[in-house]
Amino acid sequence: MLEVNFESSVSDALGNIELAVLQANIVCSGSSPELRQLMDATIAEKSSTYNLQTIKLHPVISEGREAYRKTGADPSRYRLSAESLLRRIVKGRGFDSVNNAVDILNLISINSGYSISGFDVVNIKGDIKMGIGTEKEIYYGIGRGMLNIHKLPVLRDNLGAIGCPTSDSERTMIGHFTNEIVFIFYNFNPEIRCDIIIDECRIMLEKFCSAKNIRICQYHLGGINDKI
Numbered sequence: 001m002l003e004v005n006f007e008s009s010v011s012d013a014l015g016n017i018e019l020a021v022l023q024a025n026i027v028c029s030g031s032s033p034e035l036r037q038l039m040d041a042t043i044a045e046k047s048s049t050y051n052l053q054t055i056k057l058h059p060v061i062s063e064g065r066e067a068y069r070k071t072g073a074d075p076s077r078y079r080l081s082a083e084s085l086l087r088r089i090v091k092g093r094g095f096d097s098v099n100n101a102v103d104i105l106n107l108i109s110i111n112s113g114y115s116i117s118g119f120d121v122v123n124i125k126g127d128i129k130m131g132i133g134t135e136k137e138i139y140y141g142i143g144r145g146m147l148n149i150h151k152l153p154v155l156r157d158n159l160g161a162i163g164c165p166t167s168d169s170e171r172t173m174i175g176h177f178t179n180e181i182v183f184i185f186y187n188f189n190p191e192i193r194c195d196i197i198i199d200e201c202r203i204m205l206e207k208f209c210s211a212k213n214i215r216i217c218q219y220h221l222g223g224i225n226d227k228i
Contacts, residue, residue, distance in 0.1 A: 001021075001023050001215045001217065002021065002023060002121070002124065002127055002128055002182055003127040003128070004019055004021060004127070004128045004129070004130065004155075004184070004217075004219040005127065005128070005129045005130070005219075006129070006130050006131075006219075006221055007129055007130065007131035007132070009131050009132040010130050010131060010132065010153070010221075011221055013070050013071045013132060014067055014070060014071065014153065014188065015221060016188075016189065016190060016220075016221075017067070017130075017153075017186070017187065017188055017190075017220070017221070018187040018190040018194075018218055018219065018220040019130065019184055019185065019186065019187070019218070019219045019220070020184070020185040020187060020194050020198050020216070020217075020218045020219075021182060021183070021184050021185075021216065021217050021218070021219060022182065022183045022184075022185075022198060022201060022202065022205075022214065022215070022216050023121065023180070023181070023182040023183075023214070023215045023216075024180070024181060024202075024205055024209075024211040024212065024213060024214040024215070025179060025180050025211065025212045025213045026100075026101055026178070026179065026180070026181055026205060026209040026210065026211045026212075027179070027209055027210040028099050028100060028101050028174065028175070028176055028177070028178045028179065028181075028209065029099065029100055029176065030097070030099060030100065030176075031097050031099065031100045031103045031208070032100070032208060034208075035100060035103055035104070035208045036097060036103075038107065039097065039103060039106075039107060042107055042110060042111065043089050043094050043095075046086060046089045046090075046110055047089050047090055047092070050086055050089075050090050051090055052087060052090055052091075055083055055086045055087060055090065056083065058086075058113045059113070059192060060082070060112060060113030060114055060187075060189075060192060061080060061082055061083050061086075061113045063188040063189040063192065064080045064082070064083075064115060064165060064186065064188050065080065065083075066188070067153065067188040068080075068152070068153075068165075071132055071151050071152065071153060072151040073150075073151040073152050078148075078152060078166045079166065080115045080165050080166060081109065081115040081116070081165060081166060081167060082109045082110065082112075082113050082114055082115045082116075083115075084166075085106060085109055085110050086110055089110065098174075099174065099175070099176055100208050100209050101118065101174050101178065101181055101205070101209055102118060102174055104201065104204045104205060104208060104209065105118045105174075105183060107204070108197065108200065108201045108204070111197075111200075112194070112197045114185045114186065114187065114194060114197060115165035115166075115185075115186050116183050116184065116185050116186070117155060117162075117163035117164070117165075117168050117183070117184040117186075118168060118173075118174050118181060118182070118183050118184075119162060119163065119168065119172040119173075119174065119181065119182050119184075120172055120173065120174050120175065120178040120180070120181065121180040121181065121182050122178075122179075122180065123171060123172040124157045124162065124172055124182070125157045125158040125159045126157050126158035127157070128155050128156065128157055128162075128184075129155070129156050129157075130153065130154070130155055130156075131153075131154055131156060132151060132152070132153060132154060133149030133150050133151055133152045133153075133154040133161065133164065134150060135150045136150075137149055137150065137154075137160075137161060138160065138161075139154075139160075139161045139164075139169060140169060140170045140171070141166070141167030141168065141169065141170070142167055142168050142169070142170055142173050143167075144167050147166070147167055149161060149164055149166075152164045152165070152166060153165060153186070155184065157172075159171075163184065165186045183201065185197070185198065190220060198216055202214055202216070
């Protein structure tokens with residue numbers, strides 16, 4: 001299983017952060033009618049639950065916005081991915097089906113408020129370190145082109161940045177040929193437990209992606225808690 005470590009810059013700014021990591025072998029394909037129906041039902045529910053003002057009051061999203069302020073990033077300019085998804089829904093834009101793995105990631109994110117990075121493991125070089133984005137760091141976000149990640153919490157492998165709570169990198173994106181994934185949940189307040197959310201994600205991956213060899217760990221600055 002991939003290991004996750006923290007750079008000193010993270011402990012200085014975000015001393016209590018936790019990363020919940022789920023890694024699994026999957027069968028990646030287009031989403032089934034049942035999964036698409038679940039997406040449509042979830043979009044309808046969230047569009048009637050939230051408005052643009054109440055989204056940022058969600059306890060998990062609120063913690064993420066505060067974490068961005070601590071690192072010096074503007075959470076209203078570089079929004080958390082969970083917040084951006086909910087804003088799209090409230091505006092009536094929804095989100096398109098990509099594939100079964102990415103659709104599950106998006107569903108879990110809008111249901112829980114957690115921003116989640118999702119990667120194709122084969123494209124990750126070495127283990128992962130979490131740090132803070134530097135000025136002029138090169139980063140291409142999925143569907144966003146060049147993205148300024150200066151002062152954002154960032155995940156890096158041996159070749160550079162691959163993910164952040166705002167957008168993941170094109171280099172490690174999940175596609176139809178992906179057979180091993182890793183989902184990384186950003187938990188900026190470990191007092192808000194994400195164990196149940198991780199388990200819901202596991203169940204959905206087993207049901208809709210035929211997931212096998214599922215491993216789950218929670219990484220924090222004090223060490224590792226093995227879950228499965």
